[in-house]
Amino acid sequence: xxxxxxxxxxxxxxxxxxxxxxxxxxxxxxxxxxxxxxxxxxxxxxxxxxxxxxxxxxxxxxxxxxxxxxxxxxxxxxxxxxxxxxxxxxxxxxxxxxxxxxxxxxxxxxxxxxxxxxxxxxxxxxxxxxxxxxxxxxxxxxxxxxxxxxxxxxxxxxxxxxxxxxxxxxxxxxxxxxxxxxxxxxxxxxxxxxxxxxxxxxxxxxxxxxxxxxxxxxxxxxxxxxxxxxxxxxxxxxxxxxxxxxxxxxxxxxxxxxxxxxxxxxxxxxxxxxxxxxxxxxxxxxxxxxxxxxxxxxxxxxxxxxxxxxxxxxxxxxxxxxxxxxxxxxxxxxxxxxxxxxxxxxxxxxxxxxxxxxxxxxxxxxxxxxxxxxxxxxxxxxxxxxxxxxxxxxxxxxxxxxx
Amino acid sequence: xxxxxxxxxxxxxxxxxxxxxxxxxxxxxxxxxxxxxxxxxxxxxxxxxxxxxxxxxxxxxxxxxxxxxxxxxxxxxxxxxxxxxxxxxxxxxxxxxxxxxxxxxxxxxxxxxxxxxxxxxxxxxxxxxxxxxxxxxxxxxxxxx
Ligand SMILES: [Zn+2]
Numbered sequence: 060x061x062x063x064x065x066x067x068x069x070x071x072x073x074x075x076x077x078x079x080x081x082x083x084x085x086x087x088x089x090x091x092x093x094x095x096x097x098x099x100x101x102x103x104x105x106x107x108x109x110x111x112x113x114x115x116x117x118x119x120x121x122x123x124x125x126x127x128x129x130x131x132x133x134x135x136x137x138x139x140x141x142x143x144x145x146x147x148x149x150x151x152x153x154x155x156x157x158x159x160x161x162x163x164x165x166x167x168x169x170x171x172x173x174x175x176x177x178x179x180x181x182x183x184x185x186x187x188x189x190x191x192x193x194x195x196x197x198x199x200x201x202x203x204x205x206x207x208x209x210x211x212x213x214x215x216x217x218x219x220x221x222x223x224x225x226x227x228x229x230x231x232x233x234x235x236x237x238x239x240x241x242x243x244x245x246x247x248x249x250x251x252x253x254x255x256x257x258x259x260x261x262x263x264x265x266x267x268x269x270x271x272x273x274x275x276x277x278x279x280x281x282x283x284x285x286x287x288x289x290x291x292x293x294x295x296x297x298x299x300x301x302x303x304x305x306x307x308x309x310x311x312x313x314x315x316x317x318x319x320x321x322x323x324x325x326x327x328x329x330x331x332x333x334x335x336x337x338x339x340x341x342x343x344x345x346x347x348x349x350x351x352x353x354x355x356x357x358x359x360x361x362x363x364x365x366x367x368x369x370x371x372x373x374x375x376x377x378x379x380x381x382x383x384x385x386x387x388x389x390x391x392x393x394x395x396x397x398x399x400x401x402x403x404x405x406x407x408x409x410x411x412x413x414x415x416x417x418x419x420x421x422x423x424x425x426x427x428x429x430x431x432x433x434x435x436x437x438x439x440x441x442x443x444x445x446x447x448x449x450x451x452x453x454x455x456x457x458x459x460x461x462x
Numbered sequence: 463x464x465x466x467x468x469x470x471x472x473x474x475x476x477x478x479x480x481x482x483x484x485x486x487x488x489x490x491x492x493x494x495x496x497x498x499x500x501x502x503x504x505x506x507x508x509x510x511x512x513x514x515x516x517x518x519x520x521x522x523x524x525x526x527x528x529x530x531x532x533x534x535x536x537x538x539x540x541x542x543x544x545x546x547x548x549x550x551x552x553x554x555x556x557x558x559x560x561x562x563x564x565x566x567x568x569x570x571x572x573x574x575x576x577x578x579x580x581x582x583x584x585x586x587x588x589x590x591x592x593x594x595x596x597x598x599x600x601x602x603x604x605x606x607x
Contacts, residue, residue, distance in 0.1 A: 196548040200547040
């Protein structure tokens with residue numbers, strides 16, 4: 060069943076990176092640590108380029124949805140009010156949404172619903188996160204407390220640990236190998252190297268990945284995505300407005316979404332994420348597309364194992380064969396299947412939580428209209444897919460996008 | 463710990479008594495542990511079983527009965543954690559081994575593993591056992607059966 064027509068008409072994307080912290084005296088003369096880049100500055104970096112790209116002014120924007128995953132990362136409560144005010148969407152409705160690492164795509168899904176309902180015609184979805192001013196152990200803590208406090212967190216199940224539980228299980232059940240896992244970040248860095256917005260632009264080898272330090276075995280450092288500062292914005296419009304204001308709209312023809320159990324021990328299996336499957340099928344059905352129709356995909360590679368499961372869950376390869384698919388270059392532009400994460404993914408481009416799902420859509424837009432750096436441009440993109448996961452499947456959004 | 467010297471694995475953070483807000487239902491689980499039993503729950507309305515125990519059922523049932531499970535099972539999956547979240551790092555050494563044991567009826571429980579002499583293996587026979595810690599607190603661990 061087709062869904063109401065809503066389009067992306069403007070895109071903006073900050074460079075993702077590690078801006079770090081500054082230590083300076085606070086008002087009482089005590090040394091204090093602050094983020095080197097603020098939410099305000101980051102929001103500017105993607106919002107105004109998006110507005111300019113849409114060819115409109117703030118007078119045309121009727122409201123905003125702001126994705127910030129964790130107030131603790133920003134040190135700012137009610138962050139939506141700050142961001143909306145800062146970029147000048149004043150006197151108009153705003154709200155913050157949060158679905159962990161899927162926060163950005165949920166901002167788009169929420170903006171979509173506000174337009175699809177007929178209430179508004181033009182809404183900005185803005186995702187922003189400042190993370191790198193905190194120590195990585197504290198950042199890990201902030202992400203780990205989202206696990207069940209009673210039955211998971213107290214055992215020190217960190218965020219990488221959740222995914223390592225899938226990796227160990229999949230190695231045993233599906234024969235996934237260490238080298239197959241390593242082939243995922245090798246591809247991410249291969250393409251991220253060319254992406255001017257990427258945080259870590261460096262090519263790596265299978266040996267680099269396999270030989271990197273263990274984080275939560277079987278996962279190693281190069282299996283894990285980055286901690287990043289960054290922002291991304293899309294301006295979204297109703298069918299009527301989109302046709303009026305843009306000669307190059309990108310239509311959201313599928314808005315699939317689902318979830319999975321809170322506790323990892325309650326999942327029906329740990330070789331796939333069934334929430335991915337449900338969200339993917341919903342998006343395919345709405346758009347009338349199948350995995351075979353997808354020309355470029357952005358999947359949530361918070362960990363290498365997550366990308367391998369996504370290949371299977373979204374139907375890019377056979378179930379149980381994701382590892383082989385990756386090792387056989389199934390997801391390369393010159394490979395046999397759907398080119399995936401040719402922006403570098405969360406691993407090389409970076410993962411500023413609230414921005415990530417929007418950043419995927421921004422890059423999809425650029426792929427469709429042929430404006431990314433040449434070595435990572437997929438020829439003739441007619442259908443793009445984005446897949447953004449919160450936690451390890453507690454939140455999943457899959458979008459299909461078409462010109 | 464290097465990968466050659468498994469066997470070691472820290473005891474902690476699974477100090478269940480001190481790290482939980484003690485609701486009446488949860489106390490029942492702890493009391494079971496003190497008696498050496500692992501208690502799960504079963505919904506009287508729909509029959510679904512829960513481990514970790516749930517005290518209400520997604521079917522809407524609020525009348526759940528406790529039952530003791532066989533503490534032996536197989537290792538469903540594992541992880542060797544080298545970087546703990548900050549709140550846990552203060553109380554435990556790294557690396558530690560985390561396991562998920564699968565009991566009858568596909569019920570599962572996550573806990574730290576002890577007594578390993580080699581790397582954990584999915585499918586190995588394991589059991590879960592309560593253990594008093596040096597500080598007098600209670601924990602439970604997954605151990606080779
Ligand atoms: Zn029930």
